Amino acid sequence: xxxxxxxxxxxxxxxxxxxxxxxxxxxxxxxxxxxxxxxxxxxxxxxxxxxxxxxxxxxxxxxxxxxxxxxxxxxxxxxxxxxxxxxxxxxxxxxxxxxxxxxxxxxxxxxxxxxxxxxxxxxxxxxxxxxxxxxxxxxxxxxxxxxxxxxxxxxxxxxxxxxxxxxxxxxxxxxxxxxxxxxxxxxxxxxxxxxxxxxxxxxxxxxxxxxxxxxxxxxxxxxxxxxxxxxxxxxxxxxxxxxxxxxxxxxxxxxxxxxxxxxxxxxxxxxxxxxxxxxxxxxxxxxxxxxxxxxxxxxxxxxxxxxxxxxxxxxxxxxxxxxxxxxxxxxxxxxxxxxxxx
Amino acid sequence: xxxxxxxxxxxxxxxxxxxxxxxxxxxxxxxxxxxxxxxxxxxxxxxxxxxxxxxxxxxxxxxxxxxxxxxxxxxxxxxxxxxxxxxxxxxxxxxxxxxxxxxxxxxxxxxxxxxxxxxxxxxxxxxxxxxxxxxxxxxxxxxxxxxxxxxxxxxxxxxxxxxxxxxxxxxxxxxxxxxxxxxxxxxxxxxxxxxxxxxxxxxxxxxxxxxxxxxxxxxxxxxxxxxxxxxxxxxxxxxxxxxxxxxxxxxxxxxxxxxxxxxxxxxxxxxxxxxxxxxxxxxxxxxxxxxxxx
Numbered sequence: 320x321x322x323x324x325x326x327x328x329x330x331x332x333x334x335x336x337x338x339x340x341x342x343x344x345x346x347x348x349x350x351x352x353x354x355x356x357x358x359x360x361x362x363x364x365x366x367x368x369x370x371x372x373x374x375x376x377x378x379x380x381x382x383x384x385x386x387x388x389x390x391x392x393x394x395x396x397x398x399x400x401x402x403x404x405x406x407x408x409x410x411x412x413x414x415x416x417x418x419x420x421x422x423x424x425x426x427x428x429x430x431x432x433x434x435x436x437x438x439x440x441x442x443x444x445x446x447x448x449x450x451x452x453x454x455x456x457x458x459x460x461x462x463x464x465x466x467x468x469x470x471x472x473x474x475x476x477x478x479x480x481x482x483x484x485x486x487x488x489x490x491x492x493x494x495x496x497x498x499x500x501x502x503x504x505x506x507x508x509x510x511x512x513x514x515x516x517x518x519x520x521x522x523x524x525x526x527x528x529x530x531x532x533x534x535x536x537x538x539x540x541x542x543x544x545x546x547x548x549x550x551x552x553x554x555x556x557x558x559x560x561x562x563x564x565x566x567x568x569x570x571x572x573x574x575x576x577x578x579x580x581x582x583x584x585x586x587x588x589x590x591x592x593x594x595x596x597x598x599x600x601x602x603x604x605x606x607x608x609x610x611x612x613x614x615x616x617x618x619x620x621x622x623x624x625x626x627x628x629x630x631x632x633x634x635x636x637x638x639x640x641x642x643x644x645x646x647x648x649x650x651x652x653x654x655x656x657x658x659x660x661x
Numbered sequence: 662x663x664x665x666x667x668x669x670x671x672x673x674x675x676x677x678x679x680x681x682x683x684x685x686x687x688x689x690x691x692x693x694x695x696x697x698x699x700x701x702x703x704x705x706x707x708x709x710x711x712x713x714x715x716x717x718x719x720x721x722x723x724x725x726x727x728x729x730x731x732x733x734x735x736x737x738x739x740x741x742x743x744x745x746x747x748x749x750x751x752x753x754x755x756x757x758x759x760x761x762x763x764x765x766x767x768x769x770x771x772x773x774x775x776x777x778x779x780x781x782x783x784x785x786x787x788x789x790x791x792x793x794x795x796x797x798x799x800x801x802x803x804x805x806x807x808x809x810x811x812x813x814x815x816x817x818x819x820x821x822x823x824x825x826x827x828x829x830x831x832x833x834x835x836x837x838x839x840x841x842x843x844x845x846x847x848x849x850x851x852x853x854x855x856x857x858x859x860x861x862x863x864x865x866x867x868x869x870x871x872x873x874x875x876x877x878x879x880x881x882x883x884x885x886x887x888x889x890x891x892x893x894x895x896x897x898x899x900x901x902x903x904x905x906x907x908x909x910x911x912x913x914x915x916x917x918x919x920x921x922x923x924x925x926x927x928x929x930x931x932x933x934x935x936x937x938x939x940x941x942x943x944x945x946x947x948x949x950x951x952x953x954x955x
Contacts, residue, residue, distance in 0.1 A: 444778040447798035448702060454798065518781020522703065556699055573781060601778065604701070 321348025323427075324539065325386040327374065327417065328393025329367060330354035332500050332528075333434060333535070337390055338365040340536045351384050353377070354393070372405070373412040378420035381428060388430040390539060391417055394471060396436040396464060396492070397503050399590040403463035410467040411474075418478040421485065430542045432488045433475055434535065437524075437548065438594055439468050439491060442601045448522070449606040452491070452546040462593040472546075479544065486542040490534065493550035493605060494598075496625050497528025498632035503592050509633055513561045514580055514591070514599075517570035521602030522554040527625035530618040537616035547613065548605035551620040557599065559623075564630050573600065702770060702803070703788030709768070712790045713759055720759050723900045724752070724857060727955065730907035731764055734851055739804035740910065741843045742769070742812040744853040745831055745938055746820030749881040752898050753858040757812055758791060760905065770803055772813045776878070797842055804846035805917070815839050815931070822879040825863035829856075829946060831939045837931035840913075844927070847917030849910040852934050854941035857903035860952045902955035906941055 324341055328334035329352030341347045342363055350365040352358060355372055358365070370376050381389075393413065395406045414433070421428040440450045443458035460466045472489065479487040494504050504525075507513060526534075526549055534549040561568040571579045577596055584590040611617050620628075699705045720726050734740065742761075744753060758769045772795035777787045793799050795813065803809045814820060815834035823832070843850045864881040872880040886894030911934065915922060949955060 444775045444794070445796070446794075447796045448793070449798065449802065451798065516781070518783075518785060520703070520785045522701070554701060556703075559699070 321346050322388055323347075323349040323351075323384065323386040324388045324390060325351045325353065325381065325384065326365075326390045326392060327353050327413075328391075329358045329365070330356035331393060333392040333532070334358070334390075335360035335362070336528075336532050337392055337535050337539075338362055340532060341365075341539070344536075344540070346540075349384065349386070351380065351386060353380065373408050374416040374420070377416050378423050381420045381423070381426060385427045387427055388432070388539060388542075389417065389421055389428055390535070391431065391433045392535070394434060394436070394468065396438060396468070398462060398464040398592045398594070399503055403467075406464060407467055410464075411470045414471045414474050418474055422478060422482050428485060430486045430488070430539070431478070432490065432535065432538050432542070433471070435468055435472060435475075435489055435491050435546075437491045437493050437550070437603060437605050438465050439472055440603060440605070441465065442594070442597045442603045444601055446601065446603070449604050450548070451606045452548060452609055461597065464592065465594055486544055488538050488543055489546040490538055490549050491546055491605070492531055493524045493526045493548075493603075495528055495531055496525040496629045497531075498629060500528050503590075503595050505629065505633075507591060507595075508560075508564055508566075508630070511566065512569045513564060513566050514576070514583070515557055515561065515568045515570045516576050516600050517572050519573075519600050520556045520558045521599055522556055522604055523560065523598065523602055523622070524550045524554045524604045525622050525625050526550045526618070527620040527628070530620050530625070534610065534614065534616050534618070537614050541614055543609075543613045547609045548607055549610060549618075550605050550607060551618045551622045551625045552607065553621045553623065554602070554604045555622045555626055557602075560626055563626060699789070702791075702793050702799075703785070704768070704770065704791045704793075705789045706768070708786075708789040709762070709791060713762060716755055716759050717763070719898075720756060720763075723898065724756060724861070724903040725900075725955075726756050726760055726857075726903040726905065728760060728764065728905050728907065731760075733907045733910055734761060734765060734767075734810070735849070735910070736765060736767070737808070739808040739846060739848040740810055741800070741804060741839060741846075741848055741850045742810060742853055743839060743850050743934060743938070744812065744814055744855050745829075745858075745942065746814035746816045747823065747828065747855070747858040748821060748862040748898070749864050749883045749885075750862055750896070751814070751821050751858065752861040753855045754812065754814070756858070756903055757853060757855070757905065761810065767810055769810045769812050772800060772811060774817065774878075797838065797845075800839075800842045801846050804842065804848045813839050815935075818878040822867065822881070823859075823864065824867070825859070825865060825884065828859040828863065829942050831935055831942075834931045834935045837927040840927045840930045840934070841922050844913050844915050844922050845917060845919065849912045850934060851910045852908040852938050852941075854906045854908065854938045854945060855903070856905070856942060856945045856949065857901040857952075860901035861898040861903075863899075901952055904945060904949075904955060906945060908937055908941055 326334050326338050335358050338350055338352050341350050352365045352367050353370045395409050441456045441458045445457040460469055475489050495502050530551045580591045698707050754771050761769050770791050770793050773792055775794045777784045778794055803811050816832040819832040863884045865884055866882050868880045889897050
């Protein structure tokens with residue numbers, strides 16, 4: 320019998336793309352997708368179920384469809400797109416309902432893959448250069464999104480402990496970068512000037528959207544237990560990135576940075592999230608040993624390549640076919656198609 | 662640049678401690694140094710080369726640094742260099758790093774407190790020239806996975822904040838964390854006794870109230886400030902003669918990669934290393950004729 324997979328957030332970038340990728344896997348028999356909105360990518364055999372944002376109907380769906388795997392892609396990591404109240408509903412209450420459904424009596428769920436974020440590590444001066452999955456946070460959670468993701472990770476741990484027969488994989492994604500997805504950072508790079516903090520050159524790490532998607536699919540096919548970092552290889556200094564973008568950096572003194580960026584947001588520029596402001600000071604990099612050794616996935620991009628390709632795409636340059644683009648079984652949707660940000 | 666290639670970029674022409682013409686040492690110009698050679702720790706070989714050029718006259722003419730037992734430092738493989746720490750603005754770190762990089766052609770990463778990381782410009786420059794936040798995972802990765810030389814001063818600011826009257830009396834070696842890291846990484850510890858740093862910028866007294874208000878570990882009034890004036894004196898060292906003695910490397914007969922090591926063994930080793938450096942210093946001091954001429 321093939322795998323029966325339920326994907327949350329089907330209408331978002333990740334949910335839609337994961338469902339597309341799973342459709343091409345012959346071993347996956349049934350794909351059920353959940354969201355508030357219709358999926359925006361073309362899907363052939365995925366069944367779409369409309370739900371509310373915190374998945375109150377999930378337990379009935381799990382029972383009816385007898386899925387063995389839940390892929391929870393619908394966690395909000397960009398706090399600038401919605402109120403912290405909505406975010407709490409989606410992240411904390413949604414995940415709680417999801418685990419309640421998965422652990423209900425008679426549940427057929429054996430694998431859960433949760434797409435979380437490296438935001439859970441925070442970013443502070445006391446941090447190591449590379450975070451492993453076991454590295455503890457050194458600073459308290461500063462922002463609502465970090466708090467909600469930490470609450471989610473708490474549910475994940477509890478659920479994994481209470482349900483030893485279920486494989487729970489927690490994928491911690493770096494900031495995503497790719498031509499098809501809008502993130503807080505990509506909007507910062509599209510500004511005519513890139514804001515930075517004077518005297519700091521943080522090391523940033525990104526995951527190219529293709530690496531992210533392939534890592535998700537790899538984790539679904541090869542379930543491992545516990546947290547796994549997901550990022551493209553290596554890091555890039557902000558200075559180097561700004562140079563590559565050929566845009567001027569506007570350094571603000573550390574004390575004025577937050578205020579200046581918020582003032583920019585008030586006059587119509589994109590908002591920068593609070594966690595991102597901290598990232599621009601101390602940076603963050605994650606260790607990918609577990610991803611390679613246990614999930615068996617080595618990202619095909621380096622962070623530098625991901626940035627280069629992204630910058631090329633926003634300048635309207637065409638990436639040569641097969642140069643650094645995808646070569647594996649996963650093909651991206653028609654680039655002309657509009658894909659809304661998650 | 663992978664460490665193996667980076668090594669070859671550090672060019673050495675001499676092991677003699679006399680100034681030699683450096684024309685042959687032109688660093689290859691990089692199209693855009695900041696775009697090309699900053700490694701994962703923030704170190705840039707290009708910036709390091711510039712720093713070495715600027716510091717070389719200081720090293721050779723001002724401090725006239727002299728090494729003994731340099732051959733005890735491994736030419737390959739990871740090793741943790743452990744030294745005593747002194748001077749209001751420590752002069753021992755640049756002397757050790759410069760000496761080993763020019764004499765052995767191996768990069769040295771210097772561990773220091775995370776307070777550096779919080780300083781604009783200074784923090785970035787510090788990491789460009791080989792500074793890394795002293796954090797166990799960082800040290801482990803550098804030593805075990807990248808097989809680098811890592812320099813650490815277990816006394817920390819307790820060593821540099823000593824008044825001149827307490828010179829060459831080694832402070833507590835932290836909580837022995839450096840021994841544990843070396844054990845975990847399976848690398849030897851190479852103790853280095855440094856003489857001269859204490860006299861290069863001696864502290865006469867400190868201003869604890871000011872330090873507290875500024876959030877700094879200590880605010881010293883140094884003899885340099887009294888001689889050279891408050892501005893020049895806070896950056897200019899006295900030309901104390903530097904002598905550095907590399908002691909026998911210490912290997913530990915424990916398995917690497919253990920989650921924990923016996924506390925008593927760690928503390929014994931830590932205290933043993935402290936005593937070895939202390940004894941070597943007493944011996945060097947007995948033989949010293951002059952602070953300025955060695």
